[in-house]
Amino acid sequence: MNQRMPGAKVVPFRTKEGISQHLIRRLLKKGEHYGLNRIIPFPTTKIIVANWVRLKCRYGCSRYNTSWCCPPATLKTDRVQTVLDEYETAILLVGSTDRADFYLNNNRKRAKQVRCWKGVVSLERMLFIEGYYKAFGLVSECCALCKTCVYPHACKFPQEKRPSVESFSIDIFGTLKTLGLQTKVAGDRKESYNYYALILLE
């Protein structure tokens, strides 16, 4: 027989109830500590997956084959689509920063990357505890938790390890368009730019 302590709270598993505005507000409050200023829920059918994204990783990115969170260590494009097919809802996390940081490889830039990274993992955990047991974060840019990734040797922080959005072959520009969100590449050093992370929800 199933016996419970009087007054003990039962936390049910989720049954596809979507995500409430109240929870979005709580996530945003927490996310703001990590530099995330917008959270938008949307159906995963709006995520655009494309082979050319991985091509850009393979040719032209110095991170290729240097991190557990980038190709070729991450899932191939066809496998990504099968994973996405198992989710109906995702949330988009948006932060912004000044563009001058983008091309830097210094402690200030790294600190921002780590802050955002930890924010995504932290919100993913919060969602898991809320009953979204499938919640899985895809983080913006490359993992910067270590100054130099030890790939292909064992990751130093496997619990924080997540793939980046781009390493999942996700066309973030195309995805933003399907969501009706305006974006453009910052062309001036003085311009700020947005960065985007995702959490696959349920």
Ligand code: SF4
């Ligand atoms: S935590 Fe460190 S070792 Fe693991 S993927 Fe990130 S940078 Fe590499």
